[in-house]
Amino acid sequence: MGDRLTQLQDAVDQLATQFISCFYYLAHHHDLESFGPADKIPDLKSGQPKEVDSFAPEIFQAGQLELARDLITKEQQIEYLISSLPGLDNSQRDQEQSIRDLEEELKVAEGQRLEAVKEKDEVLARLDQVLRGIRRH
């Protein structure tokens, strides 16, 4: 799981992979038809590897449907990822401004934190004193 952009990049690569597998499926499992009277489907000898492994029409169509659905799902994923890219509304100038602002705020917050730590140490010292007083008792 990377950032949004990397996810998007991966999704697009997956889409390309899906294109290839769709192509492969269609090219290897279609049925054989003759377009004209001159065409004929050659009979393969038994030992020869088959170029096309035809599926029964309903199985083939079911496969097609599934692949098409997957493509659409991936496409929707990609669009969703695009819409959720960070900072679509900010221009570079906005970003630089907010970085500077945050830097200032961080400095202030750090100052306050140090102050609080100092106060804590003081109270601790006072408490320590009181405790010592009691133990001597």
Add this chain to the structure above:
Amino acid sequence: MANLEDGEGKTNAAMMPDPPPFWKSFTPDNLARFDTLKQEFADQHGADIDTIVRIPDISEDLVYLQPPAEPIDSKYRLFDEPQTLAEELQTLEAGGIDRLGPLEETDKDGKHIDRAFELKRLAKSMLLNFLELMGIMSNDPAQGQEKVADLKTLLLNFHHVLNEYRPHQAREQLIQLMQDQLDAKRAETAAIRGVVDKAKRALEGLGSMEAPAPPAPSSGISRYGGSNSADRNSETWPGAKGLVAPPGMVNGTLDARHEGSYWGRENISWACVDGDFA
């Protein structure tokens, strides 16, 4: 492993390559000399010694003690691949790919909505082109090559637009990170303040309970067994003078029954304080 014929004792010698020849330069003597030179250079230029990376015109035998100079034309080779010092995104044109979208705006105020829109368009085009490719392939596979090239251009363009977006995302992440830091700091400060307040309240509470025995009138002293005990009391509670006397202490007189319950309460309140600071 390689030199089995050399006998077993020597097999290890060939397993690692020799160290590079310049290791001999790093003698303690040379290191000390280099440090002195660096210090001198820093003093001359009024710079902090930690910021100095290289001293120009160093003597021959110390040359390996500092990193080499940057390549002059800012290009170098790594594993036989040309590299540049400044990593820049190669433009589509330089990669020999047609640009489909508009040229990326260099305008700093440009919003990135357009870029997202661009990406969506490219993604849709990809799907459409794939469909077209399938159609073409089923009719005339010879024509498919062109569509495949189109798809490739689309994919490369998509990746390019995406990579152009990376600096933007990096800034966005930096903002997020800083915001988180700020929140954490504020939370920490608030937590410290909370504990401090609690401790202060506890201290005040204690103060009101552990009032000292003010210098006791003579009638009370006899019960304590003399002036020693009065001294002891005032020594124990130097900071608590003038605070409210604990219940049961009237005019510095503490009867034994009350004293027992007073110390019992005392213990409980200390347990509370300990709990707060645990």
